[in-house]
């Protein structure tokens with residue numbers, strides 16, 4: 717299955733500066749705790765929204781999240797370090813996350829990483845010099861039935877192959893001027909192709 721994020725790569729500041737969240741985002745964040753039986757239940761959604769906006773989480777983001785839900789900063793830090801989906805350093809406009817767990821591994825995740833390395837010249841933990849792409853190997857994305865799976869800003873690209881990854885990277889690079897729209901369109905096409913494949917349609 718696929719998941720779409722609230723905000724795409726193009727919605728965040730290009731250089732991920734140490735800026736405070738904009739007013740509209742702050743309003744949305746402040747509204748979240750009241751939607752949960754306990755305010756702390758909003759911690760993960762708040763961290764996720766902050767990361768979608770900035771691309772990673774800074775110490776200031778973690779402090780802010782803690783203040784909004786009444787949780788100590790040290791506990792927020794523990795949460796951030798526990799979940800591999802949270803990042804503490806800047807990433808590219810298109811942060812590629814290749815699942816390395818068993819279902820994806822037996823179905824070729826290593827070839828996907830090799831394809832990214834060969835195409836972009838980066839390995840896990842690295843970012844291209846132009847700041848467009850970064851690569852991480854991540855833990856199970858919960859899409860084991862559609863392995864191997866690649867995630868970009870909460871958009872899942874499932875049943876990937878070296879050929880499809882090469883095409884995806886080329887498409888994203890060509891459309892990087894409007895990163896969010898390009899990612900959304902590529903994600904929609906990939907999801908449609910997966911549906912066709914599952915239905916046995918050409």
Ligand code: FES
Nearest residue numbers: 815820857859860
């Ligand atoms: S093993 Fe890759 S999505 Fe679960």
